Amino acid sequence: MTKDFKIGRPAGICAKSGKDIAPGEEFMALARMVGEEILREDYSLAAWEQIDTEALSADRDVLGIWRTRRPQPEEKKKLLIDDNLILQFFERLTGTDDPSRLNFRYVLCLILMRKRLLAYEGMNRREDGTEVWRMRRRGSDTIYEVIDPQLDEDKITAVSQQLGDVMQRDFSDEPPEDDETDETPGDVATDQDEGDTSEDDNTNGETVA
Numbered sequence: 001m002t003k004d005f006k007i008g009r010p011a012g013i014c015a016k017s018g019k020d021i022a023p024g025e026e027f028m029a030l031a032r033m034v035g036e037e038i039l040r041e042d043y044s045l046a047a048w049e050q051i052d053t054e055a056l057s058a059d060r061d062v063l064g065i066w067r068t069r070r071p072q073p074e075e076k077k078k079l080l081i082d083d084n085l086i087l088q089f090f091e092r093l094t095g096t097d098d099p100s101r102l103n104f105r106y107v108l109c110l111i112l113m114r115k116r117l118l119a120y121e122g123m124n125r126r127e128d129g130t131e132v133w134r135m136r137r138r139g140s141d142t143i144y145e146v147i148d149p150q151l152d153e154d155k156i157t158a159v160s161q162q163l164g165d166v167m168q169r170d171f172s173d174e175p176p177e178d179d180e181t182d183e184t185p186g187d188v189a190t191d192q193d194e195g196d197t198s199e200d201d202n203t204n205g206e207t208v209a
Helices: 053-058 083-092 099-114 153-167
Strands: 026-034 037-044 062-069 118-125 131-137 143-148 201-206
Touching (some): 083 099, 099 118, 099 131, 099 153, 118 143
Antiparallel strands (some): 026 062, 062 201, 118 131
16 A cells, blocks of 8 residues: 655745745745646736636545735744644645555545544454544544555654655654643654654645635
């Protein structure tokens, strides 16, 4: 079930107009999953006004949309993105049976566990041997089922770093919030190496329904 992931990095160019997005300029970004590849598209605010956002909301390949800003060259490129957007990516993949998307959703689950947004509630094993984790969203009774595709730690680390590229966030050096310790099925959720720092200033997420 293991597959390689390809995630496009931002190029600082508006996907609609083809014009450069200037340092300091705010713009809209979205992540779209096409086959086994996650593509990032950036749009100037002017171009975004011409986009059919309702159609994007209905497109299950669109994982998330957020507003951000391209940093000045001298700015430190260690920037933040709303944690709820990470959860949105995860939720948008609910119900998928595509192997590459199942793998990606599993890695998102590990990141959300690390950030104390999901709590491990237990595991069921299907007749074919597939392990299915039961995850609870903290602060609610919402339960998600997450298939464990048995990725090795190198693959998990690589996908986490690639995810950081498209969302422009380094997940590796954010310690878990000070909270009670969850029972987890392993320690892979906290064994991520450091990744690259980001290239734009993520300010807030915009929910895709």
